[in-house]
């Protein structure tokens with residue numbers, strides 16, 4: 001059932017949305033009509049953010065919530081080597097939810113999606129008695145058959161990570177440890193990583209052009225959990241070198257302030273929206289250079305192995321199983 005004000009609110013939001021290519025019929029009709037290019041496959045993902053579970057209004061402003069919602073979807077397409085093209089944004093909120101706050105979240109989300117190449121071409125606004133929830137459906141495309149998956153890594157492949165692992169989780173843990181909980185007490189670099197996750201679309205496209213990526217996924221649960229997903233899908237194991245993370249001052253500082261082990265932050269629950277890649281060893285140098293050309297540091301953190309387990313190799317050469325569970329919403 002449509003509530004009063006829905007049409008006005010939608011018109012208000014639609015009027016502020018940027019346009020885009022391939023949109024034959026945009027927002028405002030019963031459905032959008034979109035035209036992918038010849039020889040392209042569609043790549044589609046969706047993610048929902050629920051208040052209390054994925055965001056807290058007392059901790060994050062509307063802009064950060066919108067940007068993180070966009071990032072959750074954009075990084076899934078980056079992990080498939082796809083180019084974002086179009087997006088749908090839907091919201092369920094109680095009738096008394098502040099309309100300008102909802103609009104600010106949706107427009108921040110639409111701004112990030114548009115910057116990644118995907119204008120919002122439709123969506124839905126509904127009232128509900130539960131927590132506020134936003135859902136983005138992101139549609140992208142990729143040259144026919146050129147997508148990456150989590151499967152395909154082989155023993156000997158270089159395991160590479162964009163940016164850093166564990167920063168988002170460390171930022172959130174630091175904010176929650178403050179009294180009262182606040183990102184105001186979190187070092188700016190970490191807080192920024194949480195509020196404005198980077199887009200890895202340009203990097204994925206540069207690496208796809210370069211060739212050599214055999215498997216990929218985005219780190220949205222945490223490095224240990226996501227590495228396990230890649231290993232399982234590919235039927236390989238991994239050795240991750242602890243020394244490859246040396247000099248991560250932001251994580252060192254957070255671990256010290258929280259009184260926890262740095263590795264627990266690095267491998268534990270964290271939605272960093274970075275990419276974890278398995279790259280053919282002969283393609284590594286070219287991939288590293290291609291990443292640098294688009295301003296991204298690709299960190300070689302270890303390699304894939306034939307033994308079906310994930311191990312952390314310490315500086316002294318000893319190895320231990322990687323611990324640290326990722327987010328699991330139904331655990």
Ligand SMILES: [Mg+2]
Pocket residue numbers: 075076079217218220
């Ligand atoms: Mg993912």
